[in-house]
Amino acid sequence: MLSHIFLEPFRDEAVRHSLVAILALALSAGPVGVFLMLRRMSLVGDAMSHAILPGVAIGFLAAGLNVFAMTFGGLTAGLLIALLAGAVSRATALQEDASFAVFLLLSLALGVVIVTINGIDVEHLMEFLFGETAAKMNADKLLVIAINTTISTIALALVYRPLTLDCVDPGFLRSVSRAGGIAHLTFLGLLVLNLISGFHALGTLLGVGIIVIPAAVARFWTRDISAMIVLAMASALLAGVAGLLFAFHAGIPSGPAVTLVAGVLYVGSILFGRIGGLIWRLFPGRHLEA
Amino acid sequence: MSAQLNFRNLTLGYDRHPAVHHLDGAIELGSLTAVVGPNGAGKSTLFKGVVGAIKPLAGRIERHGVLPQEIAYLPQVAEIDRSFPINVYDMVAMGLWRRAGLFGGIGRKQRDTVEAAIATVGLTGFEDRAIGTLSGGQMQRMLFARLLLQDARVIVLDEPFNAIDAKSSADLLALVQHWHHEKRTVLAALHDLDLVRANFPQALLLARAPVAWGATADVLTADNIAKARRMCEAFDEQAEACVVAEGV
Numbered sequence: 001m002l003s004h005i006f007l008e009p010f011r012d013e014a015v016r017h018s019l020v021a022i023l024a025l026a027l028s029a030g031p032v033g034v035f036l037m038l039r040r041m042s043l044v045g046d047a048m049s050h051a052i053l054p055g056v057a058i059g060f061l062a063a064g065l066n067v068f069a070m071t072f073g074g075l076t077a078g079l080l081i082a083l084l085a086g087a088v089s090r091a092t093a094l095q096e097d098a099s100f101a102v103f104l105l106l107s108l109a110l111g112v113v114i115v116t117i118n119g120i121d122v123e124h125l126m127e128f129l130f131g132e133t134a135a136k137m138n139a140d141k142l143l144v145i146a147i148n149t150t151i152s153t154i155a156l157a158l159v160y161r162p163l164t165l166d167c168v169d170p171g172f173l174r175s176v177s178r179a180g181g182i183a184h185l186t187f188l189g190l191l192v193l194n195l196i197s198g199f200h201a202l203g204t205l206l207g208v209g210i211i212v213i214p215a216a217v218a219r220f221w222t223r224d225i226s227a228m229i230v231l232a233m234a235s236a237l238l239a240g241v242a243g244l245l246f247a248f249h250a251g252i253p254s255g256p257a258v259t260l261v262a263g264v265l266y267v268g269s270i271l272f273g274r275i276g277g278l279i280w281r282l283f284p285g286r287h288l289e290a
Numbered sequence: 291m292s293a294q295l296n297f298r299n300l301t302l303g304y305d306r307h308p309a310v311h312h313l314d315g316a317i318e319l320g321s322l323t324a325v326v327g328p329n330g331a332g333k334s335t336l337f338k339g340v341v342g343a344i345k346p347l348a349g350r351i352e353r354h355g356v357l358p359q360e361i362a363y364l365p366q367v368a369e370i371d372r373s374f375p376i377n378v379y380d381m382v383a384m385g386l387w388r389r390a391g392l393f394g395g396i397g398r399k400q401r402d403t404v405e406a407a408i409a410t411v412g413l414t415g416f417e418d419r420a421i422g423t424l425s426g427g428q429m430q431r432m433l434f435a436r437l438l439l440q441d442a443r444v445i446v447l448d449e450p451f452n453a454i455d456a457k458s459s460a461d462l463l464a465l466v467q468h469w470h471h472e473k474r475t476v477l478a479a480l481h482d483l484d485l486v487r488a489n490f491p492q493a494l495l496l497a498r499a500p501v502a503w504g505a506t507a508d509v510l511t512a513d514n515i516a517k518a519r520r521m522c523e524a525f526d527e528q529a530e531a532c533v534v535a536e537g538v
Binding site for chain 1: 341343349361363365368369370371374375377381384387388392393420421436440475
């Protein structure tokens, strides 16, 4: 019985691809999600996931169902939007969220124009939106995800210190160094990389889920940033693996399956989380001596 | 005595509107100077110019061998995200940035200096506390510990004792005087004139333009203070371009 649930799915090579991809994605997206949340940019991440769609569509139009062409298109669109929006908000008085909203709209509008002029198979695009059914993934996608997650993990380690400082005390970082701007732009680039990975694994609409939700889960359990990153990775791993099994056995797309399992972890954390969870708020216990 | 900072016909401001107008003068090496003036007199703007956060609209600042990013700066309102999950120890250790940089490790000796700085400001035992749990006075003590670690030759403090209790401000003032004894150059914006008279040998009375500058007793006279209040006129949206010749 247990082996039927946990081992049977992985006799299929395509499902093994999905498993490896989701493990790599969890380790790379968890920390990115934590910084996204701490910079109060979770919704920006959401918006960015839509901003890559026109690029993906252009890649699809140019080369058909080619993973690398769609990755290149999405990456170009995403990086362009991220860099432009990040640069505009740093160089002018416009706030980052407003700046992102503007560029996102422009990107979407441009995408719709391109798609309408050329005509596109909507059924294929629907598959991009929610990920592949029953957790089956081809080797090309796995390769792209492997490359993206490796770059992301290394680059995040390189900018970890200035990125943290830029979150907690940007004024101080500006007064001692110019690394803040570079760290911020690098981070936006990493966000795009992880969105592309999430898009290949879970579809564009829900790919951002494995970035944003595990971080929100981790926030309920610790006040320390290192522990928060580890917890975010762990909950992304758990949601990823459990979600794939769910998708396989129920025959549903992996995007909603992984996102729903992450959602269960989130609801559990809201209720039982040690830091600000509902149960602890309602029944805090007697106050302490000092 | 030689100068640490020279202001040469310095005009600083925002969107072409000057907040500090045609300032000329020198901050001596190792001096302890209070910058005094009404709200809107340009004290914070002058400090932002000194640390290189804003560029002069005209004129220049000479820093004599100190880069803007080597100046330790305590802004009036720090942009600290107090909900960020970081503890007091890590926050103070940021003061080592110029030595540790992006990847440099923090060794045994540097950990000792962090502990020592935390002890100096009286926060021993608070190392593992999240910064969001600190009171206003404790927060300011923590920022002073970080300034200590920056080990800067020039230290700029923008209203460092605002809204903190008497004990905390006395402790932090002692630190400022210690820096003065160590021959560091210290600039501080202050509103408490009695505190300035008692502790700061030099004073600059600013009201967009300098009203008086020199030994504190000569600067903080009733006449000068009244003059500063009159001079601090309102920002004029329709102001004409200033015609005072450049390089005077």
